[in-house]
Amino acid sequence: MLLKRARLIPRGITLPGKQRLGQSLPPFNTPFRINNCRYGLALKRQTIFNRQGVVEMKMDTRHSALYYLIVFLLLALPATASWASVTILGSRIIYPSTASSVDVQLKNNDAIPYIVQTWFDDGDMNTSPENSSAMPFIATPPVFRIQPKAGQVVRVIYNNTKKLPQDRESVFWFNVLQVPPTNIGSDSGKNKMLVMLRSRIKLFYRPDGLGKPDNLAKKLQIKTVNKGSGKSGIVIVNPQPWFASLSNLNVKVNGASYNLDADMIAPFSSQTWWLPGKRSLKSFSGTVTVTLVNDLGARISESYDVPHH
Known part of the structure; x- marks a missing residue:
């Protein structure tokens, strides 16, 4: 489950049961609201893995024929980062060992807001945000709302929890999961489909003294x-x-x-x-x-x- 719980709730989130800022985000199949936009829907889920990221779909089981048709079409088409409305500016992150942090720019190219969750893995695409605490990098904020046609700066920090080699580069993966609201563009009471897109780019930790790979x-x-x-x-x-x-x-x-x-x-x-x-x-x-x-x-x-x- 890619978006099950998060460490902190961003400002503006109203959760069932009067949860407050700083508490854990509820399981993903629990609907929650951000500024009157409803995110998350308790529907049947199918997760499709590919080399570029993950497309996660939720749909009412009463429309199983349409559901499996969409799954087939998504599997048949090549997945590209251009599918995502929330894009990462740049194809990789270079993290010099002398840096205290590195900023990553995100852009929402769509006309609706999204909830975005970020985390790191070491190459295993099945690593969830809950299991990413062992990674030596953190992204802040880890969960946030990005406005339509707006940008967001995510700060990447090396937390020193794991000593990395100093005679060579190390590589990790930066994950961005976008979750759309479920009450925009659909009539209330009707069955809906939620498509979540996950983008991944590499982060290269570069120790001081290696220089730049100009003639690699x-x-x-x-x-x-x-x-x-x-x-x-x-x-x-x-x-x-x-x-x-x-x-x-x-x-x-x-x-x-x-x-x-x-x-x-x-x-x-x-x-x-x-x-x-x-x-x-x-x-x-x-x-x-x-x-x-x-x-x-x-x-x-x-x-x-x-x-x-």
Whole structure:
């Protein structure tokens, strides 16, 4: 359950049972109001996980056919951050070890208000806000109301609860969950569907002294590897203290071109991509083109000659 309880109730929230500011937010299936906008509805829930985030739907079970049709359509379509009305300005957070805090800008591009909940995880998408207390970063405010067409600054703070390596970067994920009001744009008394969108971006903790990864792409090392079964692959070695965030990986060998699933390569480590089918790379010519995402979110490509063995 992504939004079950929060640590604090933002100002302006009226909860059932006369709860006051500073108490825990009720379970998500308990409706609550913020400035006459009703958030949360006790309906059947289906959670859809994807690589970009989570779409969480709630709908009356009496309309199960429509419910499953919408679930199918959401699964069939690629999930992108552009679905979210509340967007994060920037594609990543760089947190220098010398900083006391880093500000993250959010923007509500919609004409209705939203409740927003923020938390961190270490790569496990199933980490809920309740389980994120072990993370060495906190976001404040953790829960807030964002007005239509307005912005919000979220302050990220390293709380020092976990010692992080100082000879390399560490990576965490910043989560933003937007919850729409249920009494806007619908007639009262009718069944409604609630769609919650979750966005995630990476946070890179960068120790002092590492500098900036200006030439990261140029310093990667490319190798080939062969299995006894006849399969061959490409090995990319990252001998540097920064993460290499690949957005695209293309291999061209002996006239064939392969677009492989890009991934992130940790500092001082390597990853292997196996080519489809049985193909020996013992005698061939070709290139590997790696596209990386830099600190500003720009994409930088570098091509390497595939080494011969």
